[in-house]
Amino acid sequence: MIESAVGAGRPGVAGEKAQYRKLAASMRLEIEAGEFGNNGRLPSEESLAEQYGVSRGTVRNALALLRANGLVTSRRGTRRVVLGTARTQSFQELLSFTAWARAQGEEPGARTLHCLSRPASAAETEALQLDDGAVVTEVLRLRLLGRVPVMLERTVYPERTGAVIGGLAPDSLSHTEVLDASGAVFADSEHTIDVVPADSVDAGALGCAEGTGLLREIRRATDPAGVPLLWSEDRFLPGTVSFSVHNSASVSALARRRGRP
Amino acid sequence: MIESAVGAGRPGVAGEKAQYRKLAASMRLEIEAGEFGNNGRLPSEESLAEQYGVSRGTVRNALALLRANGLVTSRRGTRRVVLGTARTQSFQELLSFTAWARAQGEEPGARTLHCLSRPASAAETEALQLDDGAVVTEVLRLRLLGRVPVMLERTVYPERTGAVIGGLAPDSLSHTEVLDASGAVFADSEHTIDVVPADSVDAGALGCAEGTGLLREIRRATDPAGVPLLWSEDRFLPGTVSFSVHNSASVSALARRRGRP
DNA sequence: TAGAAAAAGTTGGCTACACAACTTGCCTCC
DNA sequence: GGAGGCAAGTTGTGTAGCCAACTTTTTCTA
Structure with missing residues (x-):
């Protein structure tokens, strides 16, 4: 077997990732650099396997990743076609406003409007899978890009994570990063997206008229x-x-749903 | 090898699907029936493989499907956990308003406001990968659930598919189904979601005030x-x-993007 | 020359095996 | 009792090979 350009199977080196992930990352760069042209064709799995010194199974794993991210098609009988250079974001960037803003080259900001502990509502008990009578931490924050208010964030944490958040400074940026550092591991998330009219709190904080249609994202991370x-x-x-x-x-x-969640 | 309950490897029978798809469908039913309980644990891959008479690889393919749909977690070292009974929709339901409405038990409706052929704009030439000076078909339709207007749909077809659509009755329902029947195969789609204020056309057709925040979905299918x-x-x-x-x-x-697309 | 048939090329799907990385529970030892 | 370590169980990753299904190209034939 040939030692590959992406660093075959040496744990502890170069990001500690699986080979097929490194291969996917490497191919993503090639695709985004236009190596195969837009709407061009990828080399065959077999030739890729030989080129990178891995088995066809590993190549297929890598390509499945690119496929799921919408970079390439795949279809029995013919070579894969480059769909576009849709740069996807890391999972982290989707969960953390701060991480996302930085990746965009913007200055993220946060102003905590309030932060309190209280008994969970019935809906929250259900959504967070809590025991009856459990306590949650509710945080209301205004998020900014530069100095411009962009988003109003109302987050509810179960007691365990809430304790970590409760002790933070009111202008601290990323709660997600703090939780990450404290050992919490984010693995899955569910997002629901719709429109709601701004209520008086929204209007006051965001500086818009009451009733303005706001893009709402409800997220739940596990x-x-x-x-x-x-x-x-x-x-x-x-x-x-x-x-x-x-x-x-x-x-x-993606799924389309009827009415409000 | 034991002949499995999901119909192992006999093409032409029972839906013509791959084994791992049938297995996934079968397991989805079990999960949704609460066979393993909410937050319960799935059997190990090996025991599933034995139970269904397939190899572990096939079981892993099936589980990857369920994982991608958010039904189960997976993590090295411990059994898979049931996340929820998130019923996902078929790809078809996402592309076709008609198919989606029917699956919800609603009566879909459509009223064509206009349908015309014209030269493609620069943006359309880019998005649809057309040659310069190509002609597109633009269709503006009001979509209903029951008798209630719900959505205003502005679709642009390239010449080839547009020709099929152009010859339809103004109240015909699903353009997607017609295209499907005419041999077009939908394989991938890209969706962008944001909010826009209703313009005068939107307001008139949907019966809302001008400036109302509408949920906008831009889709491109290939x-x-x-x-x-x-x-x-x-x-x-x-x-x-x-x-x-x-x-x-x-x-x-999913990705979060800056500003308007 | 045009159309049909054959051949070659490519991805999809499945099996089998091996080892690595991680979690969990049990057992021992202090 | 508690802490630590060990062993078993489970999923992740990688390899190798086989055939099926499908597309594209080439070749043959009328």
Whole structure:
């Protein structure tokens, strides 16, 4: 076997990732650099395997990743076609406003409007899988890009994570990063997106008229064992962000739902 | 090898699907029936393989599907955990308003406001990968649930598919189904979601005030070779639909974007 | 020359095995 | 009782090979 350009199977070196992940990252760069042209064709799995010194199975794993991210098609009988250079974001960037803003080259900001502990409502008990009578921490924060208010974030943490958040400075930026550092592991998240009219609190904080249509994102994140870590309702001013999803016939992640969640 | 309950490897029988798809469908039913309980644990891959008479690889393929749909977690060292009974939709339901409405038990409706052929704009030439000076078909339709207007759909088809659509009755329902029947194959789609204020056309058609925040979905669908089949901008009345996405740390399909697309 | 048939090339799907990395529970030892 | 370590169980990653299904190219034939 040939030692490959992406650093075959040496743990502890170069990011500690699996080979197929490194291969996927490497191929992503080539694709984004236009190596195969837009709408061009990828080399065959077999030749890629030989080129990188891995087995066809590993190449297929890597390509499945790129496929799920919408970079390439795949279809029996013919070579893979480059779909576009849709740069996808890391999972982290999706969960953390701060991480996302930085990746965009913007200065993220946060102003905590309030932060309190209280008994969980029935809905929260359900969503966070809490025991009856459990206590949650509710945080209301205004998020900024530069000095411009963009989003109002209402997050509910279960007691365990809430304790970590409760002790932070009111202008501290990323709660997600703090939780990450404290050992919490984010593994899955569910997002629901719709429009709601701004209420008086939204209007006051975001500086818009009451009734303005805000883009609402409800997110719920869980750890690898399926235990809910947070539940959040974020309301964005119109025109500040959009969400985009890639879907393929083999795997469909996006769903359209009736009415309000 | 034992002949399995899901119909092992006999093409032409029972839906013509791959084994791992049938297995996934079968397990989805079990999960949704609460066979393993909510937050319960799945049997090990090995025991599933034995139970269904397939190899572990096939079981892993099936579980990867369920994982991508957010039904189960997975994590090295411990059994898979049931996340929830998140019923996902077929790819078809996401592309076709008609199919989606029917699956919700609602009566879909459509009223064509106009349908015309014209030269493509620069943006459309880019999005649909057309040659300069190509002709597109633009269709503006009001979509209903029951008798209630819900969405205004502005779709642009390239010449080839547009020809099929142009010859339809103004009240015909699903353009997607017609295209499907005419041999077009939808394989991938890209969706962007944000909010826009209703303009005078929107307000008139949907019966809302001008400036009302509408949920906008921009979709672009391609065939297996990556050739664009349609480009559409749909504007939903607030409160009528929401979109939901599942993401996991291993594969993330959703992205947050800056400003308008 | 045009159309049909054959051949070659490519991805999808499945099996089998091996080892690595991680979690969990049990057992021992202090 | 508690802490630590050990062993078993489980999923992740990688390899190798086989055939099926499908597309594209080439070749043959009328």
